[in-house]
Amino acid sequence: MEHFIRNTLDVEVDGLRHRNRYIVRAMVDVIQADGFAELEQKVIEDVTLTWDEIEKEGGASEVKKQFKERYNLQKGWGG
Numbered sequence: 181m182e183h184f185i186r187n188t189l190d191v192e193v194d195g196l197r198h199r200n201r202y203i204v205r206a207m208v209d210v211i212q213a214d215g216f217a218e219l220e221q222k223v224i225e226d227v228t229l230t231w232d233e234i235e236k237e238g239g240a241s242e243v244k245k246q247f248k249e250r251y252n253l254q255k256g257w258g259g
Contacts, residue, residue, distance in 0.1 A: 183209040187251040196233040
């Protein structure tokens with residue numbers, strides 16, 4: 181059985197290639213039949229945008245805002 185905890189956002193900035201990689205993960209507790217639980221992170225979106233694409237979307241803060249709204253990210257967890 182799985183118990184959803186929250187979604188998180190990681191951003192990897194590649195200054196050499198002028199792009200950012202955005203990785204959204206769902207954090208879940210996987211509960212075994214014996215009652216023990218293990219934390220797992222599942223990638224639900226992995227996208228790389230060039231800095232030009234980011235600017236066309238309205239800048240880095242706008243891109244992050246879009247991820248926050250789409251995946252209900254909480255402040256302090258990529259939100």
